[in-house]
Amino acid sequence: MKTLTALFAATALALSANVALAKDVQPDEVVKLVQSKTIQSLDELKAKALAKHPGATIKDSELEDVYGRYVYKVELRDAQNVEWDVDMDAKTGEILKDAQDK
Template identity: 80%
Template sequence: MKTLTALFTAAALALGANAAFAKDVQPDEVVKLVNAKTIKSLDELKAAAVAKHPGSTVTDSELEDEYGRYIYKVELRDTQNVEWDVALDAKTGEVLKDERDN
């Protein structure tokens, strides 16, 4: 029983530590990153996300710094009212995740 408790505790700490390394990028920093061509413009990234689900609407978005990699996360609602989570590499525009939101 103690082993099981220790495993659950270790797993919880590992998950919590992983989440702690992703931080939201503030709007003034976003402008600097776009101007320096470190990341694509947010309009370009939103368009790339919407292209995965034509006709969808962006309901939320945020730019995060995850271990020094900028990830743009977009929540979409498509024409059938299905919600999607799309994550893109903000530097390249590559789609990293495209999953139906549960």
């Protein structure tokens, strides 16, 4: 039983550590990152996401610091009412994920 309890505790710690390493970037910090050219403008990144799915609309977006890498996450809905998740490297604009939301 002690081993099982220890396993659950280790799993809980690992999961909470993983969550702590991905955090939302606050709006005032976003402005500084764009001005310093650390990341591309959010308008440029949104345009790249929309280019992947012409005719789609943006439902939501957020900038996260994931293990020290800025990732811009965009949720889209296309003309067929299908939802898509597009994640991009906010510095380079590289598409990291383009998947149908399930």
